[in-house]
Amino acid sequence: MNPLRAFALVLVAGFFVLWLRSPKNPKAALAYFRWVALACAASLILAPFLWLVAAAFKDREVLNEYIFFPPLPWSDRTMNLENFRRLFAGDASVQGKVYFWQYVLNSLFVTTTITVLELVFCSAAGFALAKYDFRGKKPLMTFMLGSMMIPSVLLLAPLYEMIVKLGLVDSYSALFLPYLAVPYGIFLFRQAMLGVPNEMLDAGRIDGASELYIYLRLVMPLVRPMSAAFCLITFIGNWNAFFAPSIFLHTQDKLTLPVVLNLYLGLYRADYGIFLAGTLIAILPPAILFFALEKEFIGGLTSGAVKG
Amino acid sequence: MKQRGLAPYVFIAPYLVVMLLFTLYPLLNAGVLAFQQTNGPASRAFVGFDNFRFLLSDPTFYQALWNTTIFAACSVLIQLPLSMGLALLLNSGKGWARGLLRLVLFSPNLVGQIFVGVLFSVLFTARYGLVNRFLQALFGWGLEKQWLQDPSLVMPAIVITALWLYVGFNMIYFLAALQGVDKTLEEAARVDGASRFQVFWHVTLPSMRHVVVFVVVTSLIGSYQLFELPLALLSASNGRGPDNAGLTVITYLYDVGFVTGDLGLGSAVGWVLALIIFTLSMLQIRVSGVAEE
Numbered sequence: 319m320n321p322l323r324a325f326a327l328v329l330v331a332g333f334f335v336l337w338l339r340s341p342k343n344p345k346a347a348l349a350y351f352r353w354v355a356l357a358c359a360a361s362l363i364l365a366p367f368l369w370l371v372a373a374a375f376k377d378r379e380v381l382n383e384y385i386f387f388p389p390l391p392w393s394d395r396t397m398n399l400e401n402f403r404r405l406f407a408g409d410a411s412v413q414g415k416v417y418f419w420q421y422v423l424n425s426l427f428v429t430t431t432i433t434v435l436e437l438v439f440c441s442a443a444g445f446a447l448a449k450y451d452f453r454g455k456k457p458l459m460t461f462m463l464g465s466m467m468i469p470s471v472l473l474l475a476p477l478y479e480m481i482v483k484l485g486l487v488d489s490y491s492a493l494f495l496p497y498l499a500v501p502y503g504i505f506l507f508r509q510a511m512l513g514v515p516n517e518m519l520d521a522g523r524i525d526g527a528s529e530l531y532i533y534l535r536l537v538m539p540l541v542r543p544m545s546a547a548f549c550l551i552t553f554i555g556n557w558n559a560f561f562a563p564s565i566f567l568h569t570q571d572k573l574t575l576p577v578v579l580n581l582y583l584g585l586y587r588a589d590y591g592i593f594l595a596g597t598l599i600a601i602l603p604p605a606i607l608f609f610a611l612e613k614e615f616i617g618g619l620t621s622g623a624v625k626g
Numbered sequence: 627m628k629q630r631g632l633a634p635y636v637f638i639a640p641y642l643v644v645m646l647l648f649t650l651y652p653l654l655n656a657g658v659l660a661f662q663q664t665n666g667p668a669s670r671a672f673v674g675f676d677n678f679r680f681l682l683s684d685p686t687f688y689q690a691l692w693n694t695t696i697f698a699a700c701s702v703l704i705q706l707p708l709s710m711g712l713a714l715l716l717n718s719g720k721g722w723a724r725g726l727l728r729l730v731l732f733s734p735n736l737v738g739q740i741f742v743g744v745l746f747s748v749l750f751t752a753r754y755g756l757v758n759r760f761l762q763a764l765f766g767w768g769l770e771k772q773w774l775q776d777p778s779l780v781m782p783a784i785v786i787t788a789l790w791l792y793v794g795f796n797m798i799y800f801l802a803a804l805q806g807v808d809k810t811l812e813e814a815a816r817v818d819g820a821s822r823f824q825v826f827w828h829v830t831l832p833s834m835r836h837v838v839v840f841v842v843v844t845s846l847i848g849s850y851q852l853f854e855l856p857l858a859l860l861s862a863s864n865g866r867g868p869d870n871a872g873l874t875v876i877t878y879l880y881d882v883g884f885v886t887g888d889l890g891l892g893s894a895v896g897w898v899l900a901l902i903i904f905t906l907s908m909l910q911i912r913v914s915g916v917a918e919e
Contacts, residue, residue: 322763352715359712360730363790367733369756370745382754443641450634458638465649467907469851471876472896475889476655477648479664496648499641529633558738560854565884576740576854583744583861590748597741604736612729616798 329354374401374595381591401595411570418578418596425575426603428563429556432494436552437545439499444507445533449519462501471561478565492566497556503548510544511537546614554604575600659893670890677894687895689870690878693781697874698849700785701792702842709793709841713800714826728801731794739791743858746787750774750859757786774860780871784856791855796841803837804830843910847903853877875899 333354336347372386375397380388388396408415446452447459477496486492514537522532538545560576567573573581579600582593663673681687712731716724734742749756750773761768773783807830815825831838853876857865864885865877875895883892 320763322760323766326764352718356712356715356727359793360727363731363734363794365756365760366745366749366790369749373748385756385759439640439644442637446634446637450637452634452638458642462645465645465653467900467904468649468653469896469899469903471851471853471879472656472893472900473649473652475883475892475896476652476659478884479655479659479889480648480652495644496652498648499644504641529636533637554736558740560738560740560857561880576738579744580740580858580861583747583858587862593744594748597744600741601737605733608733608736609729616728616732 329358370594370598373591374598375399376591378589378591401591405592405595405599409570413569413571416571418599420571421573421575421578422599424572425557425600428490428493428574429553431490432497432556433549433552435494435498436500436503437549440503440548441507441538441541441545442533443499443504445511445537447504447508448511449514449516449537462504466501466505474561474565481566487566488568488572490572493559493562496562503552506544506548507541510541514540543614546611550607550611550614553607557604656893656896659890660897662890664889665887673890677891680891681894681898686870686873687878690873690875693870693872694850694852694874696781697784697788697852698846700781701788701845701849704785705789705793706796706841706845708789709796710800712793713797713804716797716801717804728794728798731797733794734791735795737791739854740858742787742791743855743861746783746790747774747859747861750783774862775868777867777869777871780860780867784852784859784872787855787859788852792845796845799837799841800834803834807833839910839913843906846906850899850902850906851876853880 333347333351336350337344340346368386372384373381376384376388377394377396377398377400380396384396406418408417447455473496481487481492486495518536519532522536527536558576559574560580563574564577564580567577575596579593579596582596586592659670660677661672661674662670663676664670716727716731737745746757750758752758752770752772755773757773758769758771761771771779773779811829811833812825815829820828852874853865856867856872856874856877857880859865860867860872863872864881866873866881876899879892879895879899882895883889
């Protein structure tokens with residue numbers, strides 16, 4: 319019997335032992351079941367990550383010999399940086415050699431820019447909708463909420479045509495312009511800013527503050543947790559974006575990580591250590607950001623659903 | 627709240643410009659495009675309802691619709707109950723272990739569908755893949771299964787991958803909703819002699835029905851837009867899989883619209899998808915009665 323199956327049987331047997339000891343009041347058995355089930359679920363979630371880390375550093379020759387890590391002590395024959403060395407050696411293309419760090423920089427640049435722009439556009443519009451009355455506000459709100467139902471792919475065909483006509487194919491503007499003001503972001507900011515008391519704004523006005531000052535210096539600092547959550551969600555979403563970059567970008571040295579890794583799947587089919595190393599690098603930035611800002615992230619994610 | 631001169635218009639203007647140019651105009655254009663045949667962005671010809679007629683007679687499109695519907699059904703019937711189960715298990719726990727487990731179960735969501743597809747395309751390898759080895763060790767079955775080459779196993783492989791990716795995501799919503807459930811109601815039911823399951827089914831679940839409806843509908847909408855995961859998972863066949871077993875509605879749209887270059891037919895597919903999503907959203911508004919928000 320292999321160790322995994324033996325371990326599973328021991329876990330199941332443990333539950334029955336606890337249950338049979340006090341069938342009337344199975345508190346201990348239930349607590350045991352809870353933690354075992356959660357631990358199993360967590361292991362199943364973590365196993366692919368662990369496997370990815372191991373595979374990225376394992377030598378090509380021993381990749382399939384060990385399931386996860388080879389036994390200690392590791393030598394250069396089993397664990398080395400060969401996959402990363404080949405990954406960073408560069409791809410030949412029409413534009414000459416393109417190095418992997420170029421894609422990382424592209425992704426960082428595109429994602430950061432789009433996050434900052436969306437923060438400005440969405441918070442400004444959210445502020446107008448939360449704190450002012452103006453002509454056409456009602457129909458605008460209705461349209462905005464309605465447009466959340468439009469599947470983004472429906473707009474991609476006409477957008478593509480537009481981008482071609484504007485001569486923006488293969489430029490990053492094609493990735494920024496259509497996604498500057500996402501209705502969901504405006505909605506989040508509006509909801510958060512509704513909670514800012516009007517008296518505070520009026521107090522600022524009496525002191526002679528301009529409307530711009532009120533937005534930048536009074537309201538924005540108060541919705542900072544919301545802004546952090548929004549930036550994080552936007553960053554991670556755009557870091558992983560594939561569809562738009564894959565149709566708008568053409569030149570090799572402008573591609574972003576998801577597009578490149580999808581290309582690598584075809585290029586290195588038989589030699590997957592190299593794109594596993596690339597995948598490992600590609601998932602690091604969102605992970606670092608997330609662990610730094612975990613509370614804000616989950617708070618922002620659920621605020622729309624649970625309060626609404 | 628008063629009208630304050632030009633200020634609100636200045637704040638809303640950037641959104642208005644972007645919305646008119648990049649949402650409203652393309653939306654109207656998508657309406658026109660659906661009745662045209664195009665060959666790349668350059669040439670257009672009016673073809674009336676031909677695009678829709680073609681779709682309704684194309685068995686490949688029906689297969690894409692069918693596959694996507696199966697996937698959506700699996701999301702709701704397999705993934706959501708598991709998410710709910712995990713949320714219930716996690717809700718009664720406390721302390722650092724709870725926070726850590728929540729973090730671990732949620733972590734796959736940081737990874738984009740393309741990266742997950744890349745990773746799992748290797749995990750599903752016959753004989754050496756992690757999934758194959760795990761199933762063999764635990765159940766003595768499946769070491770030589772060709773998950774991504776066998777038409778009958780392609781959809782299960784996609785469902786398993788999506789389960790790994792999203793089970794923690796929906797759990798977060800259920801967990802947040804469980805925090806809002808009135809504990810005294812549950813206590814009262816238990817005092818009256820209700821079993822654990824009865825308490826959950828008759829007290830807990832109804833009092834979080836808004837979130838349940840929200841999660842079911844967003845899962846369905848998300849499932850109908852499945853694209854990147856099978857594209858990377860089944861990259862050898864450009865996301866279609868053997869016998870088109872992994873073809874989804876958006877993969878079909880991507881193929882006809884952007885690979886073949888008929889943006890008109892692509893738009894027609896987009897409208898069919900929009901209709902499905904619109905219907906589902908209306909259903910949510912009707913069922914949960916939150917139209918006032």
